[in-house]
Amino acid sequence: MKVSLYNQFMRAGATRRDVLKGAASMAAIAAASGAGLGALTRPASAASELRAQILQIPGVGKGQPTDADFQQVGELCLEATKANVKEGEFAGVELSFMGLNNQNLHNVLFRGFLKPWEAYTGAKINWIDLAQADYNPRLQQAIATNTIDFDIVEMGAPFEGDVCGKGLTSEMPDWVKKQIDMDDLVAYLKPPVGTWDGKQYRVTVDGDAHNFNYRTDVFADAGLAEA
Structure with a gap:
């Protein structure tokens, strides 16, 4: 978010949670896109219905999905x-979202996935695209130079x-954990994975x-011993 916008929200009486609410919601939807698209707070029957709808979209044995298909999944979530x-x-x-x-x-x-999220919330995402080989140097340079x-x-x-x-990270709010239903993740992706000093900082995408x-x-x- 631009600093000027952040300061404007602060002057208007918004809390940091209010400002980050949209970002965390976006992250939750991004996580749902990769780690169980039905990972939302909803009754089991409704979650099953959502999964059934998603499975009708090309991509699961139904051909190559298009950007329109991705957007349809995002809308459903x-x-x-x-x-x-x-x-x-x-x-x-x-x-700004930095990824591969x-x-x-x-x-x-x-x-x-996130175009429907942008259209609904009014927020805009600027994408920083990196190849696998460029990711670590880019991240480390940003940290080292405080940029x-x-x-x-x-x-x-x-x-x-x-x-x-x-x-450099913000702790995940409790409402996000409930929204994405952390208990729905497989055991090896649950805390302590994604935590630091006992606090949860991220949503699992993959x-x-x-x-x-x-x-x-x-x-x-x-003649080798088993490990």
Whole structure:
């Protein structure tokens, strides 16, 4: 958000929570787009209905989705935002989102998912697109030179120490945890993942599980002990 806008909100009596409310809602929708699109606070039957609607959109064994399909998914996931934010409430607010654009994923998807969010809230998202190889140098340079030019960052867990350790992040409000239903995440993505000094700082967009598989008989024949 531009500093002038932030100061204007403060003079008008808004709290930091009010100002960040739109950003956190956006992050929650971004998370829902990648880590369980039905991860919203709604009855189980309604959540099942939402998943069923999303599964009718191209992309799950139904061909290559288009930007219009991404926007349709984003529109379907707006219910929680509409419950917390009035239409047009954040007109004039600008947020910068730094993330990846490789493999036609990440920011490419988020743009479509979040167009309905922008249209509803009135906020504008400025995108900082980075290739995988450029991400770490760009992030570290911004931290080292104190030239943070982004409000929201798509970031892997290995960088949490660099960012959270320097106090560059805002703690996730409790209402966001309820909105995205943290309990709906698989166990290995729940806290302490995404926390720093016991506080939750991020919404999970994506998660990978890495396995190391080996044949015990081969290890035994080679005279190697099992780890």
